[in-house]
Amino acid sequence: MTRRPFNFSAGPAALPEEVLQQVAREMLDWHGSGMSVMEMSHRGKEFIAICEQAEADLRELLAVPSHFRILFMQGGGLAENAIVPLNLSRGGQVDFVVTGSWSRKSAQEARRYADVHIAADASLSGAGAIPSPASWTLRPGTSYVHLCSNETIDGLEFHALPDLRALGCDAPLVIDFSSHVLSRPVDWSRVGLAFGGAQKNIGPAGLTLVIVREDLLGRALPICPSAFDYKTVAEAQSMYNTPPTFSIYVAGLVFQWLKRFEYGGQRGLAAIEQRNLDKATLLYDALDRSAVFENRVARECRSRMNVPFFLRGAHDTPALHQAFLDEARDRQLLQLKGHKSVGGMRASIYNAMSLDGVHALVDFLKDFETRHG
Amino acid sequence: MTRRPFNFSAGPAALPEEVLQQVAREMLDWHGSGMSVMEMSHRGKEFIAICEQAEADLRELLAVPSHFRILFMQGGGLAENAIVPLNLSRGGQVDFVVTGSWSRKSAQEARRYADVHIAADASLSGAGAIPSPASWTLRPGTSYVHLCSNETIDGLEFHALPDLRALGCDAPLVIDFSSHVLSRPVDWSRVGLAFGGAQKNIGPAGLTLVIVREDLLGRALPICPSAFDYKTVAEAQSMYNTPPTFSIYVAGLVFQWLKRFEYGGQRGLAAIEQRNLDKATLLYDALDRSAVFENRVARECRSRMNVPFFLRGAHDTPALHQAFLDEARDRQLLQLKGHKSVGGMRASIYNAMSLDGVHALVDFLKDFETRHG
Structure with missing residues (x-):
């Protein structure tokens, strides 16, 4: 195994690899x-x-x-x-x-x-x-x-x-x-x-x-x-x-x-908060720029941890939804299905999710849009 | 590590090594x-x-x-x-x-x-x-x-x-x-x-x-x-x-x-029950023959799983009790202290405890009696 897949499960959720x-x-x-x-x-x-x-x-x-x-x-x-x-x-x-x-x-x-x-x-x-x-x-x-x-x-x-x-x-x-x-x-x-x-x-x-x-x-x-x-x-x-x-x-x-986590010149909770902010900004920006995907939460109260998103308008078909999940899985982006009560997709980007994982998801969103948009 | 210590904890308790x-x-x-x-x-x-x-x-x-x-x-x-x-x-x-x-x-x-x-x-x-x-x-x-x-x-x-x-x-x-x-x-x-x-x-x-x-x-x-x-x-x-x-x-x-456990020509629950019976018989027999240790439960309702035992009469001193626990630990016989509400010692011999483990405990009981009896 070269690298572990990126796991966007809402919970039970990904844990730090070194802890495992x-x-x-x-x-x-x-x-x-x-x-x-x-x-x-x-x-x-x-x-x-x-x-x-x-x-x-x-x-x-x-x-x-x-x-x-x-x-x-x-x-x-x-x-x-x-x-x-x-x-x-x-x-x-x-x-x-x-x-x-x-x-x-x-x-x-x-x-x-x-x-x-x-x-x-x-x-x-x-x-x-x-x-x-x-x-x-x-x-x-x-x-x-x-x-x-x-x-x-x-x-x-x-x-x-x-x-x-x-x-x-x-x-x-x-x-x-x-x-x-x-x-x-x-x-x-x-x-x-x-x-x-x-x-x-x-x-x-x-x-x-x-x-x-x-x-x-x-x-x-x-x-x-x-x-x-x-x-x-x-x-x-x-x-x-x-x-x-x-x-x-x-x-x-x-x-x-x-406690030993370092990011952006900081350590501990301050460091993880900064990375969480960077991850959330990266993902929401990509969704807001997309013609195919959208997040429907008001900007000032969007969660840094759980990002539900949906296919926009005419794109919102069961076939395209399934294609998204299947292609995501093929790219080792796991557990992106939305909660059954609201449908759509959801990326949970908890502490253990790396910036690389969110970059991989954003790259996939763009690629998916190019091919299906 | 040649073999794992024998762990007599009342719970959380030993698990089968191959499961771990x-x-x-x-x-x-x-x-x-x-x-x-x-x-x-x-x-x-x-x-x-x-x-x-x-x-x-x-x-x-x-x-x-x-x-x-x-x-x-x-x-x-x-x-x-x-x-x-x-x-x-x-x-x-x-x-x-x-x-x-x-x-x-x-x-x-x-x-x-x-x-x-x-x-x-x-x-x-x-x-x-x-x-x-x-x-x-x-x-x-x-x-x-x-x-x-x-x-x-x-x-x-x-x-x-x-x-x-x-x-x-x-x-x-x-x-x-x-x-x-x-x-x-x-x-x-x-x-x-x-x-x-x-x-x-x-x-x-x-x-x-x-x-x-x-x-x-x-x-x-x-x-x-x-x-x-x-x-x-x-x-x-x-x-x-x-x-x-x-x-x-x-x-x-x-x-x-x-399900795959085998013992005495049997398999599964019947096999583990037979081994539990053999383990309990071995330990209770040793306690009943001892001049230093005793179990105080009526024979017909003695537990096959949890065997509380005590130092008899004049042997029942805090010093000898501590010596027992210390020597047991040195022999890799762990967690034999009795529950705080009743004192004494207790050997919990759940499914995961091997017959070898009970033999090791019985050998130690005899040896301890020879030296301190």
Whole structure:
């Protein structure tokens, strides 16, 4: 194999090649322990060291303040849609900002536990744009405000988080940052809780990351399962039940890869953010210049991670769509099919995607247009 | 490395060496796909094939009847302690048979959702034995009866499941078989639902197995999170949310290893059961003959998987206990420390533990006794 194919999967998604190589090397014997990480007790000194290092590296990368707790959990973003209101709603009011499929799903699930209000709905104000925070109808008694800071399916991203206090709202902000975590800094002064599945920018599916402000612990409803009570999990350093140990280990290797990542004279999160910006600019510019392809999201809220695109007008036929996917695969450009709920194509260009990968996609878009435009 | 150390961890636990080797080999490119299994969309044809094969192999190995559904979930046994009553209690009565730490924990958690009754309690009838089913005080209106068919910490195992109908009880039997799944056959005619964490006999922590009779689907309480509603998960073939894809892949390799496993002229589950019996007999015989060590569980309900043992009488000093663990580690016999709640030592001899490993442990027990007895 000269080079690996470029994998544009929306998740589970591509991982850094050197992380995969290290995982393979250490598979039968982690650091002379005689054990695979999969075979270690989660209560043994080896795994505890792995877990503590992963947490410390993540805290450093994302500059997580000391009054926030980092929890490694299970269930994915979809389970968190229930676990968050079980922990934070107090059975009262919760307000949602709906900007796409994921925030809509989150709101729907929260109705099991709380009085849900849609404070803003992107689909009502013309699709493809995030309603201005000034227009949100937040309720005075809301327990928290939920938004999805990057909509994986729709390709919308919050490039700045709202300042709820400036909007006259004292409630904590909950963000689902599954699909852009670690692609850019987080303004923790505006956040009460952030959660995300690991399978985009962190590591294997099955690990869920929760970062929660300490004063929000201890509010769980009595019906919240112990294993999903943030206070219980925090007090046990994510070891209340057996955590997904191997996934935490791989995540830790990804964190170390990010810490040493260099680009444009920078290092770490600043470097990866710069490369993500360059990749996104390259791809959106190509789409905007194309007569065959188009992205339909307003420029100011286009996602740097997930780029859905479609065939324009008369070009939008099932045959041409299939030809695109088949030719892409022949060029080793994998998993470009759009989400079934919206159709079209989608390129997810997470942290592990190189600039070369996006250049290869852009070259293919141009070539495809020359032949089929 | 001439041979790998013998790893007696109670879980996450040792995996077959050839499975780890295959995982390492396929880490960067699964079957020519150009992707690691960690990097595949769970909705792509490659991963769907992996998942379907794993499910079919498991169904074959455990002879799961067609009116049972196999679900791959997340959260571990501890989360299932809540998820089972959320799905099956109907908010009414549930009866528990308490034979050790795990069934006690399960009963405690179920109190959040149901009227819990302890139908039998091993700790009240003299520890170290399972109360006879004829003595259980099952209630006529119970929604289900829960037992832990192998108590990992206490080392008690049900060698036959109770026939609830013969006891005059129509309710389904729920078994937590986390720590002996796939070590022996299951009598499905006596079971309504079986669940278990993967991290003993199946694969990496973070995957939870649920096998449920079809007629028990669709009973979830409205407060049950969608991601944990058995009917929702079953209808989506375990893909309602992103499943722990890599863990399912490793589990599938373990299933294939088991299918080709040969021992004593047999193959598959019958072969592994015979080896498990031989391993357990070897270890318990050594403990029973020892003047220094002892196992305290009644012979008829000793676990074939988890063998807790203690220093006898005057030998039971912290210094000798530490000497045992240190010398064991020097001999490459790993993770023999007992659970913190009961102390002492514990040898978990799951499917992946070879007969050689148990011989090495028995030789060490004898040698230790010669020197310290």
